[in-house]
Amino acid sequence: MPQHETKLREDEAAVEAGLDALDTPTGTTRGAARRDLLRQVLAPIVALVAIVGLWQFLWSRAIWPEFQLPAPLAVWDQIQTLIDSGQVWEFLWVSVHRAVIGFLIALAVATPLGLLLAKVRLFRAAFGPLISGLQSLPSVAWVPAAVLWFGLTDATIYAVVLLGAVPSIANGLVAGIDQIPPILPRVGKVLGAGRIDNARFILLPAALPGYLAGMKQGWAFSWRSLMAAELIAQSPQLGFGLGQYLHNGMSLSDMSMVMAGIALIFFVGVGIELLLFRPLEKSVLKSRGLAGTH
Amino acid sequence: MPQHETKLREDEAAVEAGLDALDTPTGTTRGAARRDLLRQVLAPIVALVAIVGLWQFLWSRAIWPEFQLPAPLAVWDQIQTLIDSGQVWEFLWVSVHRAVIGFLIALAVATPLGLLLAKVRLFRAAFGPLISGLQSLPSVAWVPAAVLWFGLTDATIYAVVLLGAVPSIANGLVAGIDQIPPILPRVGKVLGAGRIDNARFILLPAALPGYLAGMKQGWAFSWRSLMAAELIAQSPQLGFGLGQYLHNGMSLSDMSMVMAGIALIFFVGVGIELLLFRPLEKSVLKSRGLAGTH
Amino acid sequence: MTATLEAPVPTAIDAAVRLTGVRKSFGHGTRAVTALDGIDLTVAPGEFVCLLGASGCGKTTVLNLIAKLDKPSAGSIELTTTRPAVMFQEAALMPWLTAARNIELPLRLAGVKRAERQAKTLELLELVRLGGVGDKRPHELSGGMRQRVALARALASAISGNGGKASSLLLMDEPFSALDAITRDVLQGELLRVWKATGTAVVFVTHDVREAVRLGQRVVLLSSKPGRVVQEWDVDGLSQTAESARIDEINARLREVISSHAAA
Amino acid sequence: MTATLEAPVPTAIDAAVRLTGVRKSFGHGTRAVTALDGIDLTVAPGEFVCLLGASGCGKTTVLNLIAKLDKPSAGSIELTTTRPAVMFQEAALMPWLTAARNIELPLRLAGVKRAERQAKTLELLELVRLGGVGDKRPHELSGGMRQRVALARALASAISGNGGKASSLLLMDEPFSALDAITRDVLQGELLRVWKATGTAVVFVTHDVREAVRLGQRVVLLSSKPGRVVQEWDVDGLSQTAESARIDEINARLREVISSHAAA
Amino acid sequence: TRVESAQEPTTGPDKGPATELRLGFFPNVTHASALIGLEEGLFAKELGATRLVPTKFNDGSTEMSAFLGGSLDAGFIGSGPAINGFGKSDGKAVRLVAGGTSGGAQFVVSADITTAEDLAGKTVVTPGLGSTQDVALKKWLVEKGLTDKVEVTNRENPQTFDAFKKGEVQAAWLPEPWASRLVLDAGGKVLLDEKDLWTDGKFPTTVLLVRTQFLRDHPQTVKALLRGLLAANDFAKADGAGAKAAINKQLEALTGKGLAPPVIDRAFTTIALDPDPLAGTFPQLAKDAVTAGVAAKETELSGFVDLTALNEVLKAAGKPAADAAGLDKK
């Protein structure tokens, strides 16, 4: 029996070791770092290629008609056309710069709001539920109202983006602050930090991992809200962004155009994640010894 | 100088004490608990009343024409009509039960997904960015594709809801797990927890605060996506929900109906927050000594 | 900063800290726990008081009350000193700051200039025998090293808190518990040196009777459930033999108090 | 549970733990720190070994390596025992579980039945003198109480880990550092009782030479930067006087090692 | 490297009446036949045992997606999306089986615009890219040589209405009832009635499409639907007031509010309910889409129209047959 158990345990250990090896290739420090980078870049590409491969396969089996599942190549052709004509840069510029500005404004508004919500009990009791309620309002609901109030201007778009992103970021910050080990603000207090210093030197850095998670969700809200706003409000004043492109594809019932639009929106999302949030997150977690190697 | 400083400090202390008193009414235990409850219920109501009051004031100044800013009473009348005709219960039932089912499915899918993302490095490197990219795709973008693929059925609606909620919840769980003090999984390991036990007894409960925050965001995504999906079409198969009601208001360009729709959606959001997430959050935080009284 | 060192203004009370009839309960209703009941304790300016007591008797609670981190359920606490510097029982370092930055934090909060701050930090790192690990994060340090960083931070806070002036207060909760005997000896010496140099009052919690007697001028013994002051000993300037007799005496009394509690 | 106590099967190696030429470095490149270098250490089945060394010398790292929580950078570690039970230097309690549930956790993970689990938990709570606070959460406990809960949990893990059979291993990192002298005495006694009853091997880290000599059969002294085994003493079955001579000897050697390091 | 599609609509045997008919429509005056037929139960009566599942859509492209996805069997839809959808499915997914409404689209402008030239530098709104009105406007602009001088944007009709009222928008080419609402409620005036651009003043606004597979499998059900359509048109002809009341009742049930009587009265004068799909105009419409720049190449329309069922029903009712204008053959 013990013999048997040991055997089992060894097997298990071998399996786990295998998994671990998959996880953490051993090697020299430099090699490991390079391999790490390679993995960061290569793995999503491989995953993407696999997904496109599956798509191509499904398409080639002709299980669904072309208008339901366009060929990957057809979608690529659409994107290629956009790239060739240079339009894609315009779309990306219009949408991304708006999303970034909207996100930054949201961040600037949501941070003090989140601090207030987290630290002033009465404020939280009064406005916490309202903010969460606001967050659950779909952007599409705001667009007509915003168009009515602000006209077809950038103000409309930013209003819609902010209404989505601000509550999300604020709630993320609140969650982050709620999770701070209570000893840290106490330390701050005995070290002589007032309310402002406490927020700046203790609460915000301590809540950073949760705050970052909230920011990621907030970015998703910004970007989605922006797309919704661009889909619904169309006008030359507003420029021509990805949402408008997608909307045209939908209006023309052109699946390959719709998929091209989705692909572009998706790539922006992935790009922001890979270029901004992922490195930020990694460095924040690593500097706190939370790199999660296990 | 020291005298002066002391004075200042005392003043500050007085101010802080005042703030604290506002925050934490002292008193007997029972009284405090009752007052706490009162505050939980009363404060948001007072805030809401204040907002409606401001609205009424703005309306009474007639700065904007009625079709831009309807009277609060006109909106209330709309809701009243819905209540009188009993329709409101139908809308609420259709939308809320769908959102809840969608959310629960999303939870069931996102939890194992989040665990995998958080704990298997290769999986995370490969699919993490894709999931975040998915999250940033607006629901409206999926609607035509979902209609093409799933037809005008509940499947379409749930597909749209899941595409929004799953990445959000999964990312929340990942963030929660990332923030677990590394000593806890180590303790789990030495206490003999395998991969499954570790997830069940250590990771999930330890990540609960972050997970809950992710769930809140996920709920917002579900509810928002649902509203977008309900705009697609109206048929007996799809029922008649809040999204459709809102859309009718929009297509009639009837601001009071739009505002009534927004108000109903908002109240559901607030209700879920107050009845579900807030108590959950409170008890989770409190049991860990994170109640954040400071 | 250039102000001359003034002698502490003698107050009517002439105590750095005075606790009168302090009671502290945690929780509500049936789950309520009375940690302290009727604590009377006075610490004179510049005095070094050691608190002894069984595990869980309320020593940490007393320090928290003095530091105004908790409010007493009854009784009053008067402080005539500047904001006390506290060293917690846990290291409680900011995980996102390096060791050096953790030590620097109180100086930064007090608005000390950058260059001065860094010089001071280096000095304190050397003092706790951690020169060279200033750029490490808390999670890269051993338990004892973390405790020493916390000690350095508390000392930095004590220095910055009174701006070099007298009548300050230092609260320390088992500051040397995770250190080897030799390092502990060194740091005890350093602590005494700092204490003498700055004239700060110290309330020092420890489980080591020998340490209490060696460092303190007065030893206060708390009973548990609820915490009360049972007995006090003056242990200032004892001879070698008197000291070891006093240690035995305190140990005996401690044993008596703790066993009676265990029996209760 | 009903299995009779068997004598440990003598293996070819006849060691519970054997570390051979173990090196451990943290970090990469210029920031790399070599915590341990060339550690050779053998613990016989059922042996009680105490580890001594300066703060930061690598004692915790040794335990982590034995517990397979870290991988050595070089060298090999052989374990012939069941999964070791570990008591960490920090209490590391699960903040969402009550004290009782924390203690119950290893039993639960080992699949022990509910009733038996609860009985065992109550027994362990009494053993660490915490009867009555089983339903408290970690944040409601004092530092010493948390440490005792962690001790009870480690004992529960030790019991559940070997299913009552022999040849198990218990790793303890300064388990009594936050306890008053009396509680510590009691718990030292309990630990010895458990050790004798179960025949488990123990590796015990402490800063208290007296404790090391009182409890251990063998005392191992580590140097620091990098950690190496400097000297070992057999301290089993010493007479009162021999014991205190041994303590003085070890203390002197310790002082020597640590000062040489400080000088380096 | 795609395998031969198995999705060719099968030409199996007639499967008899369907158990269910999913019928799409908009809550709009231009879908009058559908609304009247539903309100008066005229479809249900003809369909008998076949269950009618009315499905309300908000825009043509979604309705087209539902067709393409196979979750709609028949539907009233604008001619623009109809052509578009037919083309997008390579002529497979749908067939045009009857007309619904003709007329009912006007170019409404604010008071200060009197001639086409006044539009220079202005923005004109249409309901959606590639919508029937969008194509009509853009083609008209080409003919007037105004394409580069006028900005065309797409907005949802209600938004256009609000913007027009606020004075943000001065011109819009809209279907009913929005054209009437702009005239009656927002002070617009008609610059051009689309009728005037077509011979006989007739052009298809709404047509009835049926999913090809459904048409093959259940011709009887389609005929029943068409009989319902004729009945609805006859009802409207016989009782104008009753028809308007029926439309308003449906609108109220579907969207919560009906139209003001003056609006519906005016709208009704501009439309004609006609089961003839005016197939002859479709090649022109397909060409217009290219002229207007919303389609890259002209949609190949052969096989689009299938009037077999309609003509059988018309014949049975003693009415003249409709002409497929040659579009019924591949």
Ligand SMILES: Nc1ncnc2c1ncn2[C@@H]1O[C@H](COP(=O)(O)OP(=O)(O)OP(=O)(O)O)[C@@H](O)[C@H]1O
């Ligand atoms: N936040 C709290 N909630 C409930 N009970 C608490 C809380 N903090 C402390 N207690 C209780 O108060 C008592 C005293 O705790 P305290 O931490 O002051 O003990 P201590 O003397 O510092 O002990 P140790 O030497 O173990 O650190 C203990 O019984 C503890 O359970």
Ligand SMILES: Nc1ncnc2c1ncn2[C@@H]1O[C@H](COP(=O)(O)OP(=O)(O)OP(=O)(O)O)[C@@H](O)[C@H]1O
């Ligand atoms: N994760 C880590 N990253 C970098 N350095 C580490 C890490 N863990 C430990 N070290 C270093 O390894 C050395 C040994 O640490 P360890 O925790 O083993 O010491 P220790 O003997 O247990 O000390 P103490 O008595 O203070 O607990 C220290 O210099 C420490 O800085």
Ligand SMILES: [Mg+2]
């Ligand atoms: Mg304590």
Ligand SMILES: [Mg+2]
């Ligand atoms: Mg250690």
